Amino acid sequence: MRVKNSLLSLCKKTLYESISAEMMLRFMELMDPSYDFYTRSGIPHNIPVTNQMAAERIVSDAAEDGRFIDLVEVLVKVDSIGYMGRNYPIKGLAQIVKAINQEGFVFDSASGQFFENSSERASPDWGRLHDGDERQTALLRLDIASNSSIVKNNPVEQVDQVYSALRNIVQRAVISRFGRIWLWEGDGAIAAFVFYRKEAAAIMAGMEILNELYFYNSFANPLPDPVKLRVAVHAGPIKYRKDPIELLKNDTIKDIIQIEGKATPIDNLSASSNVFLSVDRVIQECFSQEKHTVFGKLRYYSIGLEH
Amino acid sequence: MKIQVFSKVKKTLLTATQSNPLSVELCPLSELKKNSLQKDTIPYLDVSDLSEEEIKKSLKLINSVTNYGVWGVIDPNGIIKDPARLFFDGASDYMGPALCKEGMDRCRLKALLSWVEARQNASTGNNKKPINLAEIEDCIAESDKPGNAFPGWKAIKPGNIYNFYFFYVSVSAHTNLKSRLGEKAYKIFMDKFRMLLQQSFLESDCILWMETDSNALYLVPPKKQNATSIIVIALRILLSAPLLAYEKLHIPFPVKFTFALHYGQSEYAIPGKTGTIISDAINYIHHLGAKKAEPERLSISEEAAHLLEDKRLGQFFAEAGVFEKQRIFHSKKFMYK
Numbered sequence: 001m002r003v004k005n006s007l008l009s010l011c012k013k014t015l016y017e018s019i020s021a022e023m024m025l026r027f028m029e030l031m032d033p034s035y036d037f038y039t040r041s042g043i044p045h046n047i048p049v050t051n052q053m054a055a056e057r058i059v060s061d062a063a064e065d066g067r068f069i070d071l072v073e074v075l076v077k078v079d080s081i082g083y084m085g086r087n088y089p090i091k092g093l094a095q096i097v098k099a100i101n102q103e104g105f106v107f108d109s110a111s112g113q114f115f116e117n118s119s120e121r122a123s124p125d126w127g128r129l130h131d132g133d134e135r136q137t138a139l140l141r142l143d144i145a146s147n148s149s150i151v152k153n154n155p156v157e158q159v160d161q162v163y164s165a166l167r168n169i170v171q172r173a174v175i176s177r178f179g180r181i182w183l184w185e186g187d188g189a190i191a192a193f194v195f196y197r198k199e200a201a202a203i204m205a206g207m208e209i210l211n212e213l214y215f216y217n218s219f220a221n222p223l224p225d226p227v228k229l230r231v232a233v234h235a236g237p238i239k240y241r242k243d244p245i246e247l248l249k250n251d252t253i254k255d256i257i258q259i260e261g262k263a264t265p266i267d268n269l270s271a272s273s274n275v276f277l278s279v280d281r282v283i284q285e286c287f288s289q290e291k292h293t294v295f296g297k298l299r300y301y302s303i304g305l306e307h
Numbered sequence: 308m309k310i311q312v313f314s315k316v317k318k319t320l321l322t323a324t325q326s327n328p329l330s331v332e333l334c335p336l337s338e339l340k341k342n343s344l345q346k347d348t349i350p351y352l353d354v355s356d357l358s359e360e361e362i363k364k365s366l367k368l369i370n371s372v373t374n375y376g377v378w379g380v381i382d383p384n385g386i387i388k389d390p391a392r393l394f395f396d397g398a399s400d401y402m403g404p405a406l407c408k409e410g411m412d413r414c415r416l417k418a419l420l421s422w423v424e425a426r427q428n429a430s431t432g433n434n435k436k437p438i439n440l441a442e443i444e445d446c447i448a449e450s451d452k453p454g455n456a457f458p459g460w461k462a463i464k465p466g467n468i469y470n471f472y473f474f475y476v477s478v479s480a481h482t483n484l485k486s487r488l489g490e491k492a493y494k495i496f497m498d499k500f501r502m503l504l505q506q507s508f509l510e511s512d513c514i515l516w517m518e519t520d521s522n523a524l525y526l527v528p529p530k531k532q533n534a535t536s537i538i539v540i541a542l543r544i545l546l547s548a549p550l551l552a553y554e555k556l557h558i559p560f561p562v563k564f565t566f567a568l569h570y571g572q573s574e575y576a577i578p579g580k581t582g583t584i585i586s587d588a589i590n591y592i593h594h595l596g597a598k599k600a601e602p603e604r605l606s607i608s609e610e611a612a613h614l615l616e617d618k619r620l621g622q623f624f625a626e627a628g629v630f631e632k633q634r635i636f637h638s639k640k641f642m643y644k
Contacts, residue, residue: 143544186595206551219539219619282553282561286643303546305623 003063007099011072012055021054023088028058031074032067041059064131069105069114072096077112108196115178115195124180126194129240137238138193138202138275139252140179141260142170142209145228147187158222165216166227173208177201183244188260190240190253199278202233206269207286207301214303231269232260255295263293265300273297310411312381313339313369314353315361331411334364344374347456349416351400353381362387370397377423395508401424457529460514463624465576470529472570472611473588474513474537475596476504477522479603481561485562493520499556507544511536516578522596524589534568534614541566541605542623546641548603563602567595570611591631599630603640608635 015024025037038045041057062071076097079090097107104121105114116127129135144150144166151159170189174181179193179201195204209231217226236252247253264270271279271287277301287299309333336357344350352369354362369378379400380393386611387393390401400419402411437596457469478484478500485493497520505515508525511533517524527533544564552562571588600606607615607624615621615636627637 204554207550208547211543211550214546215539215543218622280553280559282549282559285561286549288644300644302644304642304644306642 003068004099004103004153007096007103008063008068010066010092010099011096012052012059012205014090014096015055015059017073017092018090019051019088021049023083023287024054024058026072027078027083028062028071031062031070032065058088066228067127072100073113076107080112089238096226111196113195118175118178122175122180124182124192125240125242126178129194131240131242133240134237135194135240136198136235137252138198138233138235139191139238139256140174140202140206140231140233141256142189142206142229143188143260145230145266150223150225150227154223162221162223165220166213169212169216170209173205173212177205179205182247184284190256197278199233199235199275200280200283202235203269203271203275203279203283206231206233206271207283210267210269210301210303228266230260230264230266232256232264232272233269233275234259234277235275259293259295259298262296263298265302268301269301270298271301273299275276275281309348310416311344311348311602312342312351313365314381315356316353339365339368339372344372345592348374349377349379350377351381351402353383354386355382355384357386366393366396366398375423376427377420379419381407399426459528460512463575465580466574468572468574470570470572471588472527472529472534472537472568473573473592474525474527474541475522475565475592475600476525477565477596477600479565481521484562488558496556496558503551503555504544507540508537511540513537514578515564517581519573524592531614534570534611535617535620536550536581538568538607538614538620541568544636545603545638549643555577565596565600565602566604566605567592567600567607568611568614569595569608580634591633595635599627599635606640607636607638609635612636 001156016060019027020164028035028037037049037054038041038058040061041053043049043053049236059068059071062068072093075090075093078088079093080140082088100114101107104117105127106117114128116123121127144163150162167184171181176195177193179191179198181189181191183190191202191205193199210229213227213229221227234256236255238247238250238252241247241249259270259272273290273296276284276287287301290297290299312331312333313336315336316332336352339350339352350369350373352365354365357365358533366380376397377399377444378397379402380387380390380398381402382390382403385404387403390403393401399422400415457463457471462480465471478497484496488496501515501518501523504523504525511527513525513527513533515523516526525537527537545566548564549561552558556562569588569592571586571591573586574584574589595606595608606627608630610633613635615624623638624636625639627635629635
């Protein structure tokens with residue numbers, strides 16, 4: 001996020017009017033434990049630092065590192081629940097939050113985080129992740145079964161129409177649950193969920209994709225045969241990379257590709273045990289019993305019609 | 308479906324046949340303007356008493372105002388020398404002196420619509436909105452039935468009798484649900500459920516007509532496409548019930564929905580003022596919904612079963628016996644494996 005100068009000035013003013021330089025440094029370290037004010041500023045330790053100097057430097061460094069929103073999140077937390085048993089009311093914070101909202105973010109008071117407003121844009125990094133950031137991520141991988149025979153045996157226009165409808169189904173299911181589609185190759189996609197209840201969101205997005213495709217195949221598919229998918233949901237640490245080739249080098253992504261390709265039957269959604277436990281019972285009941293595979297314990301969801 | 312004849316003379320010579328009648332309405336030529344046509348209307352221009360210049364001008368105008376790209380010319384005195392020329396200019400029908408005496412009937416209208424559709428399919432690069440034959444046939448089919456033709460929600464008149472599809476919705480085991488959630492949370496749940504249904508049903512153009520704290524009755528226009536749409540939406544809700552209950556209704560345990568559909572006739576009253584209506588169809592849909600319909604299924608009465616002739620819909624249903632002298636069809640349950 002590119003931060004406007006007016007917002008930076010407002011934040012600096014708010015900081016030096018509300019808290020001491022010492023506390024500012026502490027709060028900055030809460031956000032980034034590796035942050036060293038004296039090294040970054042070149043000011044020797046024996047020189048006293050005024051509130052203005054500290055606010056100026058800290059806010060500029062946070063913006064330069066792309067961590068301005070993270071800093072504001074820490075300030076919001078300190079303002080609402082205090083720090084080490086003491087209250088630190090920060091005057092003017094509401095104005096800063098409002099200004100960030102105007103930049104296309106929404107503040108979620110439950111999680112205390114800013115999120116990109118999905119109705120305005122849906123960038124792969126949520127406007128928050130930086131190259132190299134490592135996050136616990138829930139992934140959804142889908143693959144169109146028999147893609148090459150669909151492409152080979154049907155008119156191009158019809159195939160384009162079907163794939164565009166499928167893409168819409170996937171996008172709606174993923175974006176509405178605050179996920180992002182990271183990769184869309186010819187026959188499959190990878191979507192990621194980093195914030196909120198990411199595991200539940202990934203599983204429910206997978207269920208919605210299969211449900212919607214079921215109706216698309218029944219009522220709208222112009223092809224003679226139904227489109228079939230294999231969908232997998234798995235979670236693990238991901239080092240975020242802007243370059244898709246670098247992103248694919250993550251072990252968690254390699255794992256989910258294996259789970260989808262080798263342990264997920266067609267027309268099924270498989271969920272690995274590390275995501276399944278985070279889902280509420282009402283959703284868990286739609287899945288099969290746990291099955292042991294070489295890729296770990298998996299549960300499956302698929303749709304059938306009573307005979 | 309109605310024919311509107313725009314004429315300079317006070318009485319058109321075009322009549323409707325007695326055997327298979329069609330509604331024909333005479334309008335002054337001065338009323339032929341843009342957006343002047345009622346919905347589901349095909350305009351005809353009566354050229355009697357019109358000068359050559361007036362005919363030319365009126366033909367241009369009628370071509371631009373028509374609803375479906377369909378319009379015709381009535382020529383009781385045979386003053387048009389080259390009727391084929393009219394077709395080159397976009398007309399779809401020409402009725403000369405002999406045909407005007409014979410009259411207009413539904414068979415001719417159907418033949419006309421089929422021909423127009425074929426013409427539109429054959430012409431490539433035509434920018435006109437393609438004719439929706441299904442929609443028009445719906446209107447023709449509707450006017451075959453007793454009761455007033457459905458004029459749309461804006462023009463519908465309370466006190467008149469119309470045909471409708473009646474769609475019944477309820478949440479199963481509502482007493483149990485109420486005691487688990489508590490009175491206040493149950494009310495919030497029902498508000499959210501109503502909102503969810505109304506958003507989902509937008510496409511089918513239905514209205515919420517009657518409501519109690521455990522069920523609701525929606526009125527669906529008597530058109531095949533609206534009823535088909537509501538069936539697909541209901542099936543979709545049944546399949547996605549666990550997701551909807553959890554994500555949209557915020558209920559941490561399974562909730563089961565019961566749906567029923569019936570076709571029949573009733574007096575119309577505005578929602579909220581339906582207390583005095585006496586109708587067999589309304590009794591039937593309430594009985595069907597409360598006594599015969601099952602949770603996690605959509606039940607369809609024999610009166611509405613013609614909708615299941617569409618094989619894509621039919622595959623989801625199975626016959627489920629007879630209820631109050633009508634055959635009933637239940638939707639098959641969705642199973643998760």
